[in-house]
Amino acid sequence: MEIKLEEIFQEKIDQEIKIEPRDWMPEKYRKTLLRQISQHAHSEIVGMLPEGNWITRAPNLRRKVALLAKVQDEAGHGLYLYSAAETLGMSRDEMLEELHSGKAKYSSIFNYPTLTWADMGAIGWLVDGAAIMNQVPLCRTSYGPYARAMVRVCKEESFHQRQGYEIMLTLSKGTEAQKAMAQDALNRWWWPSIMMFGPNDDNSPNSAQSMKWKIKRFSNDELRQKFVDVTVAQTEILGLTIPDKDLKWNAERGHYDFGTINWDEFFQVVAGNGPCNKQRLKARVDAWENGAWVREAASAYAEKREAKVKNQIEAA
């Protein structure tokens, strides 16, 4: 029976028919997706922190409003994604509990600090740019609710990316101090950004299954290469230098070659030893704990209202 169901399931996937919440799915497919979507949602929420850090210090009113709207979009993305993940049988509160206990992961990039205003540019340009490379294929991922959430997310992300690049462009045309600020941000965000695509293909054990299930459409290294190729030209326009002495055009491959990624750093940050892991998690836990009385009061009030309405109906 199980084998038959699995065959039907794989057939649907092969025919590009979306899997919906009520459809039969292998337990491992459900778990993989739940892990991936909830991690993605957590990344949006934790990702609000490094940029939120600069809202009160934005250099002018136009930038302040744009940054606020951007960080708010990320909260919205978190909402769509938690909703998509809930269709797989776990509540948002349970997912948050896993985030707060450290069991669930989020994108490691957000464990790096935002030190100057140029970081708002670099994050939009590089981090959102890398996220888009990862996310555009997810608009066609096999699980319906995830694919649909990603369509909305991607539209906003591309706007964020342009906004970030525009900050970098303004800085690169500015004073010497601003140019130096932009270069410094590129230096710090470059390597973490290209790490965002995850380990090399030969070191990414779950990838093959995810490709077969069409959760993933391209391998980590394919996406990373695409990102590097696109970003080099953008960097030239800015007149900035990517901090990689091995970066050079390879005519034979039709791609840029680039230096070796420091995977030790990557795994250290994943393991919790990045510069801001503890602060980011603490900020989320604090927000949740400090908000507990508010959520409890809101539920208590809603229950009171409901009881009142019920009494009125009964009395009538």
Added chain:
Amino acid sequence: MAESKDILIDYVLHLADNSMILGQRNAEWCGHGPVLEQDIALTNITLDLIGEARSLYQYAAELKGGDSTEDSMAFLRDVMQYRNTLLLEQKNTDWAYTITRQFFYDVFHYYLQEALVNSSDERLKEIAKKTIKESTYHLKWSSEWMIRLGDGTEISHLKMQNALNDLWEYSGEFFIPSATEIEMQSQGIGADLNALSVKWKSKVEEILNEATLNIPESSFQQKGGKTGLHSEHMGYILAEMQYLQRAYPGAEW
């Protein structure tokens, strides 16, 4: 003539600074709200407030002329030149204080727009027409939170009553007119603060009553913000807000 323009600028800046400083305070919450939906809701309000402040700063900058811009208004004036009331610069403290501060302002802000849509100043009238749509929603949102938390749990009730008691002394400054406001009212540009005060009290009483909260007995009211005599918070707010403009004078961002 020049003097009357200065008075108008001072009035426009007062209106702008109120929404700007509350927006700046609210913005500190972004990413730290008690629940995702409310993080988004408060940020919406913040965006409205700063948006309104921008329209007003742009108007003030045009009146002032020269090199003035919305940004020179917001980022290059110091504490004693800011005209917001003391309430709006008070700390966020927690959700109870934030909601109470917001509610006091929303009631005032809503009735103020109701008056300014009839201002004899065309520009202020236009801005108020847009703002009143937003402040209607803000008032609904903060009123609901006052009620929900006041009549929620024992803990939430206590927290709300404390916030109310602490912030009450900052609620009256809206209605203590500055010389600028008196002049603006006499010209039909500004609002009648006495009339606003009656509406404010009545609305606040209605909501607090439904929220099972008590109006504090103390009637003493702090003032000073409208003439640049601020609390100690203000220097820190501006230090943070203006840091880049001050550290890199003249740079484009």
